[in-house]
Amino acid sequence: MSTATTIENTVRITDTGPALKRIDITIPTAKVNEQIESAFSGLASQAVVPGFRKGHVPRGLLEKRFGDAVLQEARQQLVSQAYQQALEANKIRPIGQPELAPGAVDAELVRGKDFFLSLEVEVMPEFELPAWEGLALRRPILDIEPKHVEEEIERLSYRLGNPAQIEGPFQPLDRMVGKAVVRLKGDDKVFFETDNALSVVPAEDDAGKGPFLGLLVDGLDAILGGKKVGDVVTIQMDGPESHEIIEIRGKPLSVEYTINAAERIAPATREEIASKIGVETVDLMRENLKGVLERRRDDEQRSALRDQVFEQLASKVDFELPARLSEAQVGRDLERQRLEMLYRGTDPEVVESRLAEIRSATADETRRRLKLFFLLGKLAETLGVEATEGEVNGRIAAIARSRGMRPDAMRAELDKSNRVGEIALQIREHKSADRVISKAVISDIPAEKWNEEAQAKTKGMSGTPSTVSTPKKASASKAPAKESKGKSKD
Numbered sequence: 001m002s003t004a005t006t007i008e009n010t011v012r013i014t015d016t017g018p019a020l021k022r023i024d025i026t027i028p029t030a031k032v033n034e035q036i037e038s039a040f041s042g043l044a045s046q047a048v049v050p051g052f053r054k055g056h057v058p059r060g061l062l063e064k065r066f067g068d069a070v071l072q073e074a075r076q077q078l079v080s081q082a083y084q085q086a087l088e089a090n091k092i093r094p095i096g097q098p099e100l101a102p103g104a105v106d107a108e109l110v111r112g113k114d115f116f117l118s119l120e121v122e123v124m125p126e127f128e129l130p131a132w133e134g135l136a137l138r139r140p141i142l143d144i145e146p147k148h149v150e151e152e153i154e155r156l157s158y159r160l161g162n163p164a165q166i167e168g169p170f171q172p173l174d175r176m177v178g179k180a181v182v183r184l185k186g187d188d189k190v191f192f193e194t195d196n197a198l199s200v201v202p203a204e205d206d207a208g209k210g211p212f213l214g215l216l217v218d219g220l221d222a223i224l225g226g227k228k229v230g231d232v233v234t235i236q237m238d239g240p241e242s243h244e245i246i247e248i249r250g251k252p253l254s255v256e257y258t259i260n261a262a263e264r265i266a267p268a269t270r271e272e273i274a275s276k277i278g279v280e281t282v283d284l285m286r287e288n289l290k291g292v293l294e295r296r297r298d299d300e301q302r303s304a305l306r307d308q309v310f311e312q313l314a315s316k317v318d319f320e321l322p323a324r325l326s327e328a329q330v331g332r333d334l335e336r337q338r339l340e341m342l343y344r345g346t347d348p349e350v351v352e353s354r355l356a357e358i359r360s361a362t363a364d365e366t367r368r369r370l371k372l373f374f375l376l377g378k379l380a381e382t383l384g385v386e387a388t389e390g391e392v393n394g395r396i397a398a399i400a401r402s403r404g405m406r407p408d409a410m411r412a413e414l415d416k417s418n419r420v421g422e423i424a425l426q427i428r429e430h431k432s433a434d435r436v437i438s439k440a441v442i443s444d445i446p447a448e449k450w451n452e453e454a455q456a457k458t459k460g461m462s463g464t465p466s467t468v469s470t471p472k473k474a475s476a477s478k479a480p481a482k483e484s485k486g487k488s489k490d
Helices: 029-046 059-089 146-159 220-224 270-276 282-315 328-343 348-359 363-383 389-402 407-416 420-438 447-458
Strands: 010-017 020-027 094-100 115-123 136-141 162-165 175-184 190-200 210-212 215-217 232-238 252-266 441-446 483-485
Touching: 010 059, 020 059, 029 059, 059 115, 136 282, 136 447, 146 270, 146 282, 190 210, 190 252, 210 220, 210 348, 215 232, 220 232, 270 282, 282 363, 282 420, 328 348, 328 389, 328 420, 363 420, 389 407, 389 420, 407 420, 441 447
Parallel strands: 136 441
Antiparallel strands: 010 020, 020 115, 094 115, 162 252, 175 190, 175 252, 210 215, 232 252, 441 483
């Protein structure tokens, strides 16, 4: 009776940077030969070559015809197995795909020789989760009053109104589309252009600011107001620090914008709004909208509590981030925030405006988001929190309703861009934060005061202020402040 002998690889792990490990693996000759023979044996049993029966092709002919491909396949199998074994044996949690280590050679597999493999991979940062029970949180309180409902009706009158093509002159809330050519200020080089750049003349209460090409532009009302179709305007802005084009990050940009078409919305009547949202009377519409605003208020209240959880936990721990983690993380973070705002029923134009602010993130803000990504991941792991398939489907259905789409169509759209995982991650983070909130000490604060503090805190900084912004001009509750242990409503 023979006993099989396991052939072990030699593995050496070296820390080469913040959350960065080098993995040096030596695969012994015996294992190399075994893998090569296994690959040729598999080929020999299946290969079909004219003039020979299946499974009876001479070995020499197989090696001549298919040798390179077989060796490449054997190499891929050995590398994959060796890498996975090294990760498991050393409890390494990689981020992304490994790369060839600096100075290493991408060697070929050779029969009768050891195979050397040197990879470098970023890993999950190591840190201790800070204490999370008993955090002191503040909850903004807001009463929904009749005037807030009327303000929502006015907003819907434009959203559900009837668009008509216009030539100009443009006035607030007029929409236009045209060609945008982006250059560095004072440079003739075109960095990118689009024929479908959308813009809206800011409303009178927007302080002249409005989104354009995903960025928030000061003085957009003066630039677009009074213009007409066919006009060419110049828009000045700064490139966001996180932009995919490195050369324009933080640089002053000049955009030549040719207006090709425009439309103006004729506001819908209250009866038309009621009909379009599927209710029989204006009074019933008001009642329904009050419920919508209350739910939106509750969602934003919950969001404010979660933001405090994130901020406090992040302030209690420090660790080095993976130095080479790509800017794709910033993009994923933006997409999660987009989905969250859509889920809360935020108007798409408001979403884009807020994302324009968020996108101009500083390097410090980027690091903060990355830190939260790892911190919340460990929190969820510690709490045993996961997103169920039912929760993911429910969130997709909610987003679909906010966009007037069928859930299956929304799911297909998200699948195409691999964004379903982002929704699952968002749910996991929210559930983890809600667990922390359930153990927190919560004090109520009038929303008006909360918003003032949030705006002061974020002044001059990029990102979305943690404000209770629904309804837009809502007044705060007069209720006195009080404290409760984990009494925050879902």
